[in-house]
Amino acid sequence: MADPLASLPARPGPAVPVREPVFHVRGLARRYGEGEAAVTALAGVDLDLYAGELIVLLGASGSGKSTLLNQLGGLDSPSEGVLEYRGANLAAFGEAELTVFRRDAVGFVFQAYNLIPSLTARENVALITEICRAPMVPEEALALVGLADRMNHFPAQLSGGEQQRVAIARAIAKRPEVLLCDEPTGALDVRTGITVLEAVERINRELGTLAVIITHNAVMADMADRIFTLSDGRIVNVRANTRRAAARELKW
Amino acid sequence: MSHLDRKLLRDLRGLKSQALAVALVMACGLAMMITTRSLMLSLESTRDAYYEQHRFAEVFARLKRAPLAVRDQLAAIPGVAAVQTGISMQVTLDVPGLAEPAVGLLNSLPERGTPVLNRPYVRAGRLPAGRTAVSELAVSEAFADVHGLKPGATLAAILNGTKQTFRLSGIVLSPEFVFEAPPGSALPDNRTYGVFWMPYRELATAFQLYGAFNSVSISLAPGASEGEVVAAVDRVLAPYGGRGAYGRDNHPSNRRVDDEIRVLQGLSVAFPLVFLSVAAFMTNAVMSRQIALQREQIAMLKACGFSNRQVGFHYFKFSLVIVVAGVVFGIAAGVFLGRQLVDMYHLFFRFPELGFVLDTRVLVAAVIVSSLAAFVGVAGAVRRAVRLPPAEAMRPEAPASFRPALVERLGGARWFSPSFRMALRNIERRPIRSGLTCLALAMATGILIVPNSFRDGVAYVIDFQWDIVQRQTVTLTLVEPGPARALADFKHLPGVVHAEPFRYVPVEFRSGPVLRRLAVQGLPERGTLSRVIDASTVQISLPARGIVMSAKLAEILRIRPGDEVTVRVLEGREREVRVPIAALAEDFAGMAAYMELGALNRLMLDGDRISGAHVVVAKGRWPEFLDAVKNTPRIAGCVIKDAIREGFRKTTAESIGLLQKMYAMFATIVAFGIIYNSARISLSERARELATLRVLGFSRGEVGAVLVGELVVLTVAALPLGLVLGSGFAKGILAGVNTETVRLPLVLTPSNYAFAILVVATASALSALFAARKLAEINLVSALKALD
Incomplete structure (x- = not known):
């Protein structure tokens, strides 16, 4: 599939030269199980993702978008195809290399937040900043998501939106090159969802982080640079927005 | 402290009662290991130092009589380092306050200087001096303690037919008599048997043995062969009525100390092994549950870049904290019990000082063994957790697949209520887990059998030895074997x-x-x-x-x-x-x-x-009889059966009683710990399911029945298995502590079994009650939302 971004003028800003993709994916396939019971989750995906972009992956449940996100994040390995991160072959990474990749390059935001209930907001962030190379201080990351005044609360004392923003702070505190968000607003109401998306948008804009958001909510496509639509493990549609909508303008 | 460790501490707070239960079980095993190993070390090191400082001989011989010159022949035997000759005679004693006559073993002390070998240790007073107006004796501490004898006291002894009064110069101990029992008896009888020392001249003169000896002790040169020396000594002493030389292995006191060490060795392995296996199983159960609960957290940690090793180590640290707690409790309890037991050993063994020596090597071993137990316990659960790809772990676990339980499939369904069916299916769905829980409950039952089988064994021995085997009132011994007609004289004694x-x-x-x-x-x-x-x-x-x-x-x-x-x-x-x-x-x-x-x-x-x-x-003529015996010089010994039985009850039975109480306490802790943990885990696993039932309109009692039903089924299945296991443990451990001097029969009584069943049933009932109380605390709404 042709790269739709190739014809567009490069956006200014990111430190990394635009022409060199962060992710270079060709013919990516992922099958689970063997023989008759085999399930194909991805059936030949091609895409290139660039630094500073905000990408939305749309698709129905079971379309393969989560599988694709897991591949990009080094949580799972492909069955076949090319999967390169900054020219390095992710598919050939071993467990130890994948761990380093996830530790230093990728920030994850999960639909279920996945905070450690026994740690406060600040400690949840600090848990990760302790193990990476050049992190922000946890307070700074929490300030970026607007939670500077709630950081000594335990997850159980925070609302869903606040918990998800802690999760974003946790993801960005390592200054990742890639921010991967799996249905980040799936469990939230509209207003809370928008504050969460604002946080993602801000990180993407201010830190030049490549952000990839999975959603089945088509409205969110308006805030993206490019939108990929998946169905049955393939990319069936790619479009680019000439103008990105601000998160707060979204309505659903 | 890293934030992962902070998480660990906070998670542990939520697990504290379960972690404590595991730590206590581990502590019980470690305490036994530390106690028994340290007692072994205490006995060994004290014995070795005592033998060395007081020059305990290595070869011993008794004979009729030999002139002192024979000593030089003995000294000339190749391999002999030192020779100590002397006189040793058994006499009848009249002890103030004791109705029957007692037996004294009189040993000579050299006329000048200290003995070359078997040097006495003076506890109080001094060694007897020769040529005093009133002859002096030193008495062994065990005998002096029983009769409250102090230096300066007097007592009478019949020496070669003549009654003589002695003054006690002092109280002493000797490496030859660490364990002081009448010849041929495995049990101490400090009431009617004592060891004494007096100057050679006095003793030899009384028995017309001056210039001669009837006992020899020999120490060996380095590298000498005991067997060859023993044979040579026998050859030298043969013309003088030698009764055969023997080495330390056959020395009654030394052998008894060795046997005790061997008993401790048996106990130091068998029991802790069982307890630590149980602790490993409990660690596994607790950690498997913890890891299952934290499935999503593990996935998140891995997605965020924590390596498998870091995640694995994090969960292993959970069990390390338990190990540390177990080791701390175990050491404290081990040292405390060790000190108690050392005091008990004073009943049997007389050393100048028998202090409790903590075996530091065993501490290291304890840490290693218990860490290993915890590691084995947690390794499988951790491996499963880190193996799970993070993407998969992020999703909640697939609902478990159920099917009707075996008994239902066999047509028993109609007899069971729905809640009981749930319990049965739950057990059958996880056969390994259910099997292990059942096995742990069986072990809890089995562990309880062992100490009480000791108690029943002792009771049996008492009845057997003194009701079935020995039915006499008194055993009278002649100074020397005499003609058969002496029996008539015994028959003529009053009563x-x-x-x-x-x-x-x-x-x-x-x-x-x-x-x-x-x-x-x-x-x-x-x-x-x-x-x-x-x-x-x-x-x-x-x-x-x-x-x-x-x-x-x-x-x-x-x-x-x-x-x-x-x-x-x-x-x-x-x-x-x-x-x-x-x-x-x-x-x-x-x-x-x-x-x-x-x-x-x-x-x-x-x-x-x-x-x-x-x-x-005859009962009525007892005083008359004793009086006659005391005044019959030919009677050297008079052993009253009831006194021996009482002595046994006081010493052996008491010491075994102490061990029995200690083990029974440990076993009870383990039984409670296992059952409590099983109930907690079962509650945690099924909180959601049970909350759902509550929401659907089940009463708290009905829901409780589902939970308790499972525990009841497992307990009922475990009890018979536990009785079988326990009987096996008891048999194995008794075989391990079975020595030449002391043996206990395997006695398994219905009351022993009943006690084990009662404890396990009570523990199960209390745990069930506790779980039912926790059930009331489940927040119905949050329990249903928790796993979305």
Whole structure:
């Protein structure tokens, strides 16, 4: 599939030269199980993702978008195809290399937040900043998501939106090159969802982080640079927005 | 502290009662290991230092009499480093406050200087001086303690037919008499048997042995062969009535100390092993549950870049915290119990000082062993957790697949309520988990059986030894074996209703390379007082030919009835004969061999002789009888059965009682710990399901029945298995502590089983109650939302 971004003028800003993709994916396939019971989750995906972009992956449940996100994040390995991160072959990474990749390059935001209930907001962030190379201080990351005044609360004392923003702070505190968000607003109401998306948008804009958001909510496509639509493990549609909508303008 | 460790501490707070239960079980195992190992070290190091400082000899011999010049012949034997000759005589004592006569073993002290070997340790007062106006004696501490004797006290002894009064100069100990029991007895009898020391001149003169000796102790040069020296000593002493030399292995006191160490060694392995396996299982159960609960957290940690090793180590640290707690409790309890038990050893063993020495090597071993147990316990669960790809772990676990339980499939469904069916299906769905829980409950039951089987064993031994085997009131011993007509004299003592003769002959049994020295008892063919009993408590008729011996002795000599054994007679005319084994006798203290009295006398070739008699005395004439015995110089010893039985109850029974209480306490802790943990885990696993039932309209009682039902089924299945396991444990551990000097029979009583069942059932009931209380706390709404 042709790269739709190739014809567009490069956006200014990111430190990394635009022409060199962060992710270079060709013919990516992922099958689970063997023989008759085999399930194909991805059936030949091609895409290139660039630094500073905000990408939305749309698709129905079971379309393969989560599988694709897991591949990009080094949580799972492909069955076949090319999967390169900054020219390095992710598919050939071993467990130890994948761990380093996830530790230093990728920030994850999960639909279920996945905070450690026994740690406060600040400690949840600090848990990760302790193990990476050049992190922000946890307070700074929490300030970026607007939670500077709630950081000594335990997850159980925070609302869903606040918990998800802690999760974003946790993801960005390592200054990742890639921010991967799996249905980040799936469990939230509209207003809370928008504050969460604002946080993602801000990180993407201010830190030049490549952000990839999975959603089945088509409205969110308006805030993206490019939108990929998946169905049955393939990319069936790619479009680019000439103008990105601000998160707060979204309505659903 | 890293934030992962902070998470650990906070998670542990939520797990504290379960972690504590595991730590306590671990602590029980470690405490036993530390106690027993440290006691071994205490006994060994104290013994070795004592033997060394007080120059305990290595070869010993008794003889009729030899002139002092023979000493030089002994010293000239190659391999002999030092020789100490002396006189050792058994006499009758009249102790103030003691109705019956006591037996004293008088040992000579050299006229000048300290003994070369077997140097006494003076606890109080001083060693006896020679040529004083009133002759002096030093007394052994064990005897002095029982009778409250202090230096300066007086007591009378009959020396060679003459009653003489002595003053006690001091209280002493000797490496030769760490364990002080009458010859041939496995049990101490400090009331009627004491060891004394007096100057050579006085003792020798009284027995017309001046210028001679009748006992020898020898130390060996480095590298010397004990066997060769023993043989050479026997050759030198043969013309002087030598009764056969022997090494430390056959020295009664030394052997008893060795046996105790061997018992401790058995206990130090078997019990802790069982407890630590249980602790490993509990760790596994707790951690598996914890990891299952934290499935999503593990996935998040991995997605965020924590390596498998970091995640694995994090969960391993959970069990390390438990190990640390277990080790701390275990050491504290081990040291405390060790100190108590050391005090108990004063009942049996007399050392100048027997302090508790903590075995530091065992501490290291304890940490390693318990870490290993925890590691084994947690390794599987952690491996499963880190193996899970993070993407998969992020999703909640797929609902478990169920099917009707086996009993339902077999057509039993209609008899069960829906909640009981749920319990059955739940058990069947996870056969390994259910099996392990059942096994742990069975172990809890089994562990309870062991200590009480000790208690019942002791009670059995008391009844067996003194009701079935020995039915006399008193055993009287002559100074020297006398003619058979002496029996008539015994019968004429006031109050004697019945008397049966016996003869003791010291012999050496040899079978292949194995040697054992002990006394053969000659008894009437089918006596009514001192009886020979077989394993099924039937009296054995002593045959006209052949020997009956303890099953343990036969085991050591590796012979069976029908085989022949070589018997070397160590008294009178020394000779060797081959005697067939006629039957095996059952006994629990020491080892014995029996022959029909006439057969034994024929073997000895010295006519009809007896060493003494077992007699029954009429109750009303007891004082008169004792008075007569005290004033009969030919009677050297008078052993009152009830006094011995009482002594046994006070010492052995008390010490085993202490061990029994300690083990019973540990076993109860383990039983409670296992059951409590099972209930907690089961509650945690099913909180959601149970909350759902509540939401659907089940009452709290009905929901509780589902939870409790499972525990009840597992407990009921575990109990019979536990009784079988426990009987096996008891058998194994008793076999491990079964020595030549002390054995306990395997006695399993219904009350023992009932107690184990009661404890486990109570623990189950309390745990169930607790779980039911927790059930009330489940927040219905949050329980349903939790896993979205």
